[in-house]
Amino acid sequence: MAVIKTVEASVTTLDNGVVVLSERLPGRQSVALSLTLGNGSRDQQDDENGFAHLLEHMLFKGSTERDGDALNAAMESLGGTINAFTDRESTVFHGTVLAEDARDAFALLSEMLTRPRFAHEDLRLEKQVVAQEAAMAAEDLEDWVQERALLEIWGEHPLAWPVLGKAQCIRTASRKRLQAYHERVLAEAPLIVTAVGDVVHERYCEWAQQAFPGGRRPASVMNSRVPPRFQSGRKSIRRTEARQAHLVWMAPACAVESPDYLAHVLANAILGGGTASYLFRELRERRGLAYQVFSHLDALRDCGEWSLYIATPEDKAHEAGKAMAEVLAKLLSEGPSPADMDWAKRSLRIQLLLAQEDAELRMSRLARQWLYLGRLQSAETSLQQLEAVDAAMVRRVLRAAWEQRFELHCLPFRRPG
Numbered sequence: 415m416a417v418i419k420t421v422e423a424s425v426t427t428l429d430n431g432v433v434v435l436s437e438r439l440p441g442r443q444s445v446a447l448s449l450t451l452g453n454g455s456r457d458q459q460d461d462e463n464g465f466a467h468l469l470e471h472m473l474f475k476g477s478t479e480r481d482g483d484a485l486n487a488a489m490e491s492l493g494g495t496i497n498a499f500t501d502r503e504s505t506v507f508h509g510t511v512l513a514e515d516a517r518d519a520f521a522l523l524s525e526m527l528t529r530p531r532f533a534h535e536d537l538r539l540e541k542q543v544v545a546q547e548a549a550m551a552a553e554d555l556e557d558w559v560q561e562r563a564l565l566e567i568w569g570e571h572p573l574a575w576p577v578l579g580k581a582q583c584i585r586t587a588s589r590k591r592l593q594a595y596h597e598r599v600l601a602e603a604p605l606i607v608t609a610v611g612d613v614v615h616e617r618y619c620e621w622a623q624q625a626f627p628g629g630r631r632p633a634s635v636m637n638s639r640v641p642p643r644f645q646s647g648r649k650s651i652r653r654t655e656a657r658q659a660h661l662v663w664m665a666p667a668c669a670v671e672s673p674d675y676l677a678h679v680l681a682n683a684i685l686g687g688g689t690a691s692y693l694f695r696e697l698r699e700r701r702g703l704a705y706q707v708f709s710h711l712d713a714l715r716d717c718g719e720w721s722l723y724i725a726t727p728e729d730k731a732h733e734a735g736k737a738m739a740e741v742l743a744k745l746l747s748e749g750p751s752p753a754d755m756d757w758a759k760r761s762l763r764i765q766l767l768l769a770q771e772d773a774e775l776r777m778s779r780l781a782r783q784w785l786y787l788g789r790l791q792s793a794e795t796s797l798q799q800l801e802a803v804d805a806a807m808v809r810r811v812l813r814a815a816w817e818q819r820f821e822l823h824c825l826p827f828r829r830p831g
Contacts, residue, residue: 423780423790424615430628435608435780435790436615439773445516445611446773448508449523450781452604455579456502456572458595463572464579465595467500468544468587473507474498475536478529482536485526492519500577503715504785510774513612517621520607524625530596532589541584548578555653555660559824560721563662566649567719567820571642600627606784610777641716648821652828659731660723660824663738665815667711667718670786675713676800677807678720678815682711683758684750684808685741686722690757692741697724703734715786720815728826735823742816749809762800766793 423437455466476482489496489509496509496519507527511519551557561576568574607622644666668674686693686709697703707724726734750758769775770793783790 425784425790426615426619428619428623430623430626431605432622432626433604433606433784434615434619434622435606435784436613436618437610437776437780438613438615439611439776442611442773443513444510444773445513445519445609445613446508446510446777447516447519447523448506448606448608448777448781449527450507450604450606450608450785451505451527451599452503452606452785453505453599453602454501454503455575455577457599457603458572458575461583462591462595463575463583464544465583465587465592466505466599467577467579468540468584469592469596469599470498470500470505471540471544472532472537472592473526473530475540476531476533477525478531479525481531485522488518488522492522496522502573502577506781508774508777510611516609516613517617520618520621520625524621528600528626532593532596534589537587537589537592541587544578544584545581548576548581548584551576551578553655555656555824556723556725558653559660559662559822560723562651562824563664563721563820563822564719566647566822567645567664567666568642569645571640573642573714573717604785606781608777608781610773610780644717644818644820646818646820648823650823650825652825654827656824656826658725658826659728659734660725661731661735661738662822662824663722664820664822665720665818667720667815668713668811669716669718670713670782671715672713672718674807674811676796677803677811678711678713678718679762680755680758680800680803681750681808681812682709682720683762684754685709685745685812687758688761690761692745693722693724693738696741697734697737701733701737703730703737731823731825735821742812746809746813746816749805749812752805755805755808759800759803763797766796 423435426434428434453466458465474485476485492511492515495511498505498507507523509519565574605626607618609618668678683691685691686707688694693707693709697707704724704726709720709722712719722738724734724738769779780790
């Protein structure tokens with residue numbers, strides 16, 4: 415058992431392979447707690463597309479000790495804040511409870527994760543629920559068009575697959591296959607226990623050692639991931655549901671562990687990350703082309719995506735695309751001004767410091783750092799690194815990303831005649 419003390423948190427790697435992260439915040443009566451599995455939708459086989467998300471649903475349907483009703487009652491008795499989410503590279507079970515209830519909350523989460531009951535009727539019903547969730551997502555054009563853009567840039571790579579899964583895979587998922595998937599994930603995916611607030615680190619180590627089986631083989635699947643290859647180009651599609659034009663432009667970005675990560679974060683803020691950004695000022699404030707326009711950076715384990723989005727009337731789509739191209743060209747040729755660098759750094763600094771006031775955000779930051787970096791980094795160090803980013807670095811990462819791009823334009827469907 416190896417124990418390391420960092421500036422802000424305690425880290426223990428247990429004999430069973432589980433990593434326990436904790437941070438004690440004086441004056442708190444609560445604990446923000448999470449169990450993070452380093453397994454998401456990109457870790458599925460082709461015929462398992464959607465299993466990661468479906469498994470998350472099934473873990474809330476009851477354990478070998480209690481059914482779904484009893485599980486829900488136990489959650490409500492703890493304040494009803496237990497929840498979970500699945501993304502492309504992780505599945506996270508989390509909640510905030512009073513410190514006096516932390517042991518019960520940990521026991522509940524670990525019971526759900528290690529001893530699900532997988533009842534046939536629960537699986538039948540939950541497939542219907544997931545199908546309804548997918549139908550709702552398909553009706554949200556902003557989400558749909560961005561998901562379609564991922565399919566275009568990553569092709570057949572699992573990073574392009576929808577987290578909610580393919581309908582055919584969900585329909586044919588059997589109890590036996592989902593159980594086998596669960597056993598594989600629990601044995602192979604990195605597992606991180608994180609607690610922030612009124613915590614005693616050693617207690618969480620004891621609980622995690624008892625709750626999770628030994629003989630795990632961590633990271634064997636995760637280390638075999640193959641990075642995707644970015645595909646540039648341009649495509650226009652039409653949908654009956656569209657009432658305006660949705661423009662999504664994509665570019666490749668860096669991984670979380672890249673030395674250029676904070677340069678990308680700063681560049682994204684300047685490009686389209688807020689109301690002072692180039693895109694917002696030019697397309698909304700000066701030209702009135704859209705209510706919503708932004709850029710978004712998504713850094714992953716071995717790659718990343720950078721997206722620009724605007725929704726605008728169809729007759730303004732060409733003008734909007736031209737304006738986006740002009741904004742990019744200006745930043746790529748001239749780079750950000752000293753004033754741009756100053757406001758963006760100040761804004762990001764404030765966001766990080768304000769996040770430190772929130773126990774759940776601190777918890778998420780610790781878990782994410784360990785999952786992606788295998789180490790923890792203090793907020794002070796991150797701020798020092800952010801301050802060291804200069805305009806030349808920002809211009810360099812902008813040029814590296816946006817000199818190649820994919821453009822997807824989703825337009826209203828036109829009926830013949």
